[in-house]
Amino acid sequence: ETGVTQSPTHLIKTRGQQVTLRCSSQSGHNTVSWYQQALGQGPQFIFQYYREEENGRGNFPPRFSGLQFPNYSSELNVNALELDDSALYLCASSLAGGSPKNIQYFGAGTRLSVL
């Protein structure tokens, strides 16, 4: 049990729609990272938020956007869904500058299916 919770657990959308995924970070953590994991692959970094600011972004188009709130929870928004967006979306929280350094603790993920 990592203390990182994600909602919803499963989601089905159609192509072109928009989706919002939510993540509550572990108590005391100030950094949230989002990853996309396609079937049979390792997670791919989408972006990271630290103190409500984007703090690094992977190779994902602008239709992937995010927010971090004052309580350090976070949202991932995806606009104009495409079939290839079908994946497991993982949220990880960490404490920037903490010790042991930068260990990311993951939630159980949201399984998104785009039809």
Place this chain on the structure above:
Amino acid sequence: SQELEQSPQSLIVQEGKNLTINCTSSKTLYGLYWYKQKYGEGLIFLMMLQKGGEEKSHEKITAKLDEKKQQSSLHITASQPSHAGIYLCGASPGSARQLTFGSGTQLTVLP
């Protein structure tokens, strides 16, 4: 960008057998993380290695980071069905903002 290659891609062993999973990086490793994932679920943190030559153990799992800091190995002694899952290595660049992951090793332990 840093790339991680894991081998083997999949492994089937009989309960009680030892096994090793390797993770090779295209660049020097500044932080190497091992995670375990049950199919379709989140990642569970196992161990983190930072220094060349470092070795850590947890229960029957031992991880090492080689001296040249471009390869790590995960060794499981006397495997059990509970060890089954996908093992992922992740590495952080110097800034440690993000993790780059290998594609994983699927471990099956037969009772």
